[in-house]
Amino acid sequence: MALTENDFNGKDLKSQKSGYVLFFADWCGHCKQLKPIWEQLANTKTHYLVAAVDCTSGNKDLMSKFEITGFPTIYVFKNGKYAGDYDGGRSLEDLKNYADKNFDMPKNPPPPPEKEEETKGNFLLWILLILAIVAVVLYYWFYLRK
Secondary structure, eight states: OBOOGGGEETTEESSOOOEEEEEEOTTOHHHHHHHHHHHHHHHSOOSSEEEEEETTSSOHHHHHHTTOOSSSEEEEEETTEEEEEOOSOOSHHHHHHHHHHHSOOOOOOOOOOOOHHHHHHHHHHHHHHHHHHHHHHHHHHHHSOO
């Protein structure tokens, strides 16, 4: 996911997600080495943000706001708030392990409420079942009791 200055409020993300933001330059050799790992991480289904800012395409204000002096730079965000530099390993496993330990899973949303039609339908089925039982009991009582 590519980010621009419009995705930030100061040093915080407009989104409330936790995750990584990579600041990179296309001409940087280390960035070129990290690119396939970053793409793998971004293409993995994760509960955390994996985003990047291309510092060569007009994001100079963002570079100065975050004091980016070298490439690649990876920052950590927790619940949309800037939390500091990522200083761990740059392998896919290192990035995943750090994220699993430090970025909380989103809370499960509450189950959707039952649909009113289903509830009404179930109620009617119960009424019909009770009426059928009453009918059988009455039939037995009046006709088969002799």
